[in-house]
Amino acid sequence: xxxxxxxxxxxxxxxxxxxxxxxxxxxxxxxxxxxxxxxxxxxxxxxxxxxxxxxxxxxxxxxxxxxxxxxxxxxxxxxxxxxxxxxxxxxxxxxxxxxxxxxxxxxxxxxxxxxxxxxxxxxxxxxxxxxxxxxxxxxxxxxxxxxxxxxxxxxxxxxxxxxxxxxxxxxxxxxxxx
Numbered sequence: 001x002x003x004x005x006x007x008x009x010x011x012x013x014x015x016x017x018x019x020x021x022x023x024x025x026x027x028x029x030x031x032x033x034x035x036x037x038x039x040x041x042x043x044x045x046x047x048x049x050x051x052x053x054x055x056x057x058x059x060x061x062x063x064x065x066x067x068x069x070x071x072x073x074x075x076x077x078x079x080x081x082x083x084x085x086x087x088x089x090x091x092x093x094x095x096x097x098x099x100x101x102x103x104x105x106x107x108x109x110x111x112x113x114x115x116x117x118x119x120x121x122x123x124x125x126x127x128x129x130x131x132x133x134x135x136x137x138x139x140x141x142x143x144x145x146x147x148x149x150x151x152x153x154x155x156x157x158x159x160x161x162x163x164x165x166x167x168x169x170x171x172x173x174x175x176x177x178x
Contacts (some may be wrong), residue, residue, distance in 0.1 A: 017158025062100025
């Protein structure tokens with residue numbers, strides 16, 4: 001049986017966005033073709049309570065499965081944000097590392113974006129609330145029904161990357177004309 005989610009339209013780039021977390025890691029897959037962004041899939045990897053190393057392995061394996069199923073050509077992931085709790089930042093960094101390692105079979109470049117940069121790109125404000133990001137993902141990608149906050153954040157990461165990719169392509173075209 002052919003998995004339709006693997007097919008990418010000619011001229012499109014499949015982007016996997018990841019919002020890492022040690023308990024919930026969001027993922028979002030979209031196809032970007034010029035100004036058109038097409039939703040492919042999204043979800044949340046929820047790890048079981050227990051040993052931290054087992055949770056990291058679960059993130060790694062689930063991301064590997066997502067990569068095998070959707071075959072992204074580019075991967076965008078949120079950078080670690082250090083607020084007040086260094087222990088939380090370290091755990092988040094390890095979860096992020098497990099997710100990045102899970103993308104190795106994609107043989108794709110990994111791009112990193114700060115949370116403020118992602119929110120600025122999709123909402124217009126770097127201090128946007130999660131509910132605003134969820135609403136914008138529903139509007140931009142024309143989604144029906146609820147979108148989990150972590151999945152919306154991952155989709156926003158993919159959208160941010162797609163928008164920056166269009167900007168890069170435009171700059172390269174302009175530079176080649178000069």
